[in-house]
Amino acid sequence: MSLQNIKKYLRKDMFPHIWCPGCGNGIIMASLLRAIDALALDPDKVVVVSGIGCSGRISGYLDFNTVHTTHGRALAYATGIKLANPELTVIVAMGDGDGSAIGGNHLIHAARRNIDLTAILFNNSIYGMTGGQFSPLTPFEKRASTAPYGNVDHPFDLAPLVKSAGASFVARTTTFHVFNLQKYLERGIKKKGFSFIEVITGCPTFYGRYNKIGEGLDMIKYQKEHSITYDRAKNLSEEELADKIVVGVFQDIEKPEYISEYEKIIEREHHE
Amino acid sequence: MSKNVRLMQGNEALVEAAIMAGVRFFAGYPITPSSEIAEGFSKKLPRVGGKFIQMEDEIASMAATIGASIAGVKSVTATSGPGFSLKQENLGFGIMAEVPCLVVNVQRMGPSTGRPTKPSQGDIMQTRWGTHGDHPIVVLYPTTVPEVFKYTIEAINISERLRTPVIFLMDETLGHMREKVLLPEPDEIKVVNRKFPKVGKEDYLPYKPADDDVPVIAPFGKGYRYHITGLHHNYKGYPTTQPEEVEELTKRLLRKVERVLDDIFILNTYMYDDAEYVLYAYGITARIAKEAVNILREEGLKIGLLNPITIWPFHEDKIEGLLGGKKKVFVVELNSGQMKGEIERIYPRKDVIGINKLNAELINPYEIADHVREGLR
Ligand SMILES: Cc1ncc(C[n+]2csc(CCOP(=O)(O)OP(=O)(O)O)c2C)c(N)n1
Numbered sequence: 001m002s003l004q005n006i007k008k009y010l011r012k013d014m015f016p017h018i019w020c021p022g023c024g025n026g027i028i029m030a031s032l033l034r035a036i037d038a039l040a041l042d043p044d045k046v047v048v049v050s051g052i053g054c055s056g057r058i059s060g061y062l063d064f065n066t067v068h069t070t071h072g073r074a075l076a077y078a079t080g081i082k083l084a085n086p087e088l089t090v091i092v093a094m095g096d097g098d099g100s101a102i103g104g105n106h107l108i109h110a111a112r113r114n115i116d117l118t119a120i121l122f123n124n125s126i127y128g129m130t131g132g133q134f135s136p137l138t139p140f141e142k143r144a145s146t147a148p149y150g151n152v153d154h155p156f157d158l159a160p161l162v163k164s165a166g167a168s169f170v171a172r173t174t175t176f177h178v179f180n181l182q183k184y185l186e187r188g189i190k191k192k193g194f195s196f197i198e199v200i201t202g203c204p205t206f207y208g209r210y211n212k213i214g215e216g217l218d219m220i221k222y223q224k225e226h227s228i229t230y231d232r233a234k235n236l237s238e239e240e241l242a243d244k245i246v247v248g249v250f251q252d253i254e255k256p257e258y259i260s261e262y263e264k265i266i267e268r269e270h271h272e
Numbered sequence: 273m274s275k276n277v278r279l280m281q282g283n284e285a286l287v288e289a290a291i292m293a294g295v296r297f298f299a300g301y302p303i304t305p306s307s308e309i310a311e312g313f314s315k316k317l318p319r320v321g322g323k324f325i326q327m328e329d330e331i332a333s334m335a336a337t338i339g340a341s342i343a344g345v346k347s348v349t350a351t352s353g354p355g356f357s358l359k360q361e362n363l364g365f366g367i368m369a370e371v372p373c374l375v376v377n378v379q380r381m382g383p384s385t386g387r388p389t390k391p392s393q394g395d396i397m398q399t400r401w402g403t404h405g406d407h408p409i410v411v412l413y414p415t416t417v418p419e420v421f422k423y424t425i426e427a428i429n430i431s432e433r434l435r436t437p438v439i440f441l442m443d444e445t446l447g448h449m450r451e452k453v454l455l456p457e458p459d460e461i462k463v464v465n466r467k468f469p470k471v472g473k474e475d476y477l478p479y480k481p482a483d484d485d486v487p488v489i490a491p492f493g494k495g496y497r498y499h500i501t502g503l504h505h506n507y508k509g510y511p512t513t514q515p516e517e518v519e520e521l522t523k524r525l526l527r528k529v530e531r532v533l534d535d536i537f538i539l540n541t542y543m544y545d546d547a548e549y550v551l552y553a554y555g556i557t558a559r560i561a562k563e564a565v566n567i568l569r570e571e572g573l574k575i576g577l578l579n580p581i582t583i584w585p586f587h588e589d590k591i592e593g594l595l596g597g598k599k600k601v602f603v604v605e606l607n608s609g610q611m612k613g614e615i616e617r618i619y620p621r622k623d624v625i626g627i628n629k630l631n632a633e634l635i636n637p638y639e640i641a642d643h644v645r646e647g648l649r
């Protein structure tokens with residue numbers, strides 16, 4: 001796919017990037033930029049807030065208003081930014097440890113509030129930046145640097161969790177499904193309310209290596225072979241779904257959004 | 273009585289003053305004895321077009337407060353000991369990223385849950401060194417409700433001028449105590465607003481310091497697209513690993529506060545000029561110490577009070593000068609002697625005497641007077 005239309009959104013003086021060859025983060029970044037381009041957003045009004053991790057570095061590469069915050073807290077920073085200036089489009093990038101371990105509480109509360117943010121969770125099933133420790137999204141029995149004998153923790157099924165926490169739009173896809181990825185990002189950004197897009201992505205350096213999946217391309221093949229759509233998954237048992245990645249739209253509804261509701265109060269009470 | 277005189281709690285006065293200073297955002301999480309601040313903002317902010325949010329914890333509250341300020345809105349968060357501990361990492365981010373905001377800590381006794389509804393001054397060193405790494409900090413600590421009002425505005429002004437979070441310490445007693453406050457008219461107070469860039473978007477370097485060592489960072493959404501990070505960064509705001517750039521940033525952050533020390537250092541004295549002995553006290557303890565000065569003066573002892581409002585940075589030169597020629601310094605604190613150590617660095621140790629109380633009760637002026645008499649025996 002051509003990079004022609006999206007190069008203009010990159011901070012060229014920040015390159016080369018720090019990501020390893022074969023890392024899926026670049027695929028997500030390119031899809032995000034295509035989505036922003038397709039929506040013709042004004043770059044001056046786009047904010048990208050990220051946490052800490054390999055994925056967290058994305059904010060530095062993008063020529064928008066960008067903040068690389070603290071580990072796990074990107075959504076809380078984004079909440080302040082969006083409340084202070086609702087005309088900004090605020091997009092939040094998080095790693096799986098970032099967004100579901102240390103930042104897990106902020107994630108369910110942002111969803112519950114249904115605040116108009118678009119959160120992208122880069123799910124590489126591992127802590128990349130710190131050297132391959134297991135995360136709350138590392139599947140059962142898979143290996144990591146701190147799970148040398150296999151992971152005895154059970155992972156979150158994050159998309160349904162965020163859905164039940166109250167998000168307006170929830171989708172999961174992979175770095176293999178780049179067209180869907182772009183479309184979900186567009187829908188998430190357009191949605192007035194909390195949108196959550198979980199993207200299964202490859203960390204060949206750690207997850208791929210520890211679990212003998214192979215290089216970047218092999219990891220994408222793995223995603224392709226193990227994906228199953230949300231609708232088809234409905235009729236399968238837990239055992240049948242054990243090593244499957246359920247992809248698709250989990251939630252897409254209209255409901256009252258936090259800032260709009262707050263602004264109604266201001267309209268009623270403001271007399272300065 | 274003028275119509276502008278109001279009977280107010282310390283916590284209420286803080287809310288009124290912050291709104292007058294231009295604050296339009298508050299994020300917090302309930303905790304005794306600071307909750308009235310959140311309640312006050314939740315009621316008042318929408319009335320002036322501002323926004324209040326109750327976050328899921330103090331970590332998130334600190335983050336949202338900084339976020340709102342990044343978008344250009346003056347913002348406040350308030351908490352007490354346990355919550356103040358949780359805020360520390362993001363407070364460090366605010367210092368590093370140079371984002372102004374006010375962080376209020378209405379102290380209660382720790383460690384841990386401690387004595388939640390009772391006064392203590394145990395957070396003196398935490399306000400100085402709570403977040404990790406070398407960093408500057410400005411901490412203001414009022415002694416009365418009218419001072420809460422006055423110095424809240426001052427603290428917000430300092431934060432805007434220096435582009436750094438400022439901490440406002442209060443005592444449980446002061447947060448809940450009611451006193452008369454003379455509310456000024458808006459044109460009677462000085463409000464400082466952070467500077468907006470004058471250069472064009474092409475030449476813009478968000479973290480290039482101006483002559484005062486403070487960079488001119490634009491609010492998000494105004495066309496100056498740039499990057500903010502808690503990593504050490506260069507003038508562009510991009511992460512750097514160059515030792516010279518790392519050192520320059522670290523030193524500049526310290527220097528931008530040090531160089532205005534004379535301006536931001538607020539200190540009040542009582543019966544001081546002819547005093548031979550000194551009570552050094554801050555916060556609620558300072559007003560009690562003032563009473564102790566009266567008691568001891570009546571007995572003929574030449575004693576006076578030094579009451580720093582700006583407890584950090586510690587203005588060594590100024591305090592050393594003021595203590596010069598005095599015979600003894602009594603440092604009165606509701607902790608085990610956190611500030612006493614600072615005085616001992618600049619004054620002969622044998623002549624510094626701590627008056628400390630650690631039972632979650634206020635000290636009374638007679639107790640202070642007793643300790644002084646004993647110390648002079
Ligand atoms: C408070 C805090 N704890 C721990 C760390 C160390 N740390 C940095 S990144 C990271 C995890 C990264 O994993 P993930 O969030 O999955 O993102 P990835 O690197 O895989 O993109 C951790 C634990 C930190 N920076 N801050």
Ligand code: SF4
Nearest residue numbers: 019020023054128203
């Ligand atoms: S360690 Fe993994 S997640 Fe991090 S850049 Fe390398 S491949 Fe990507």
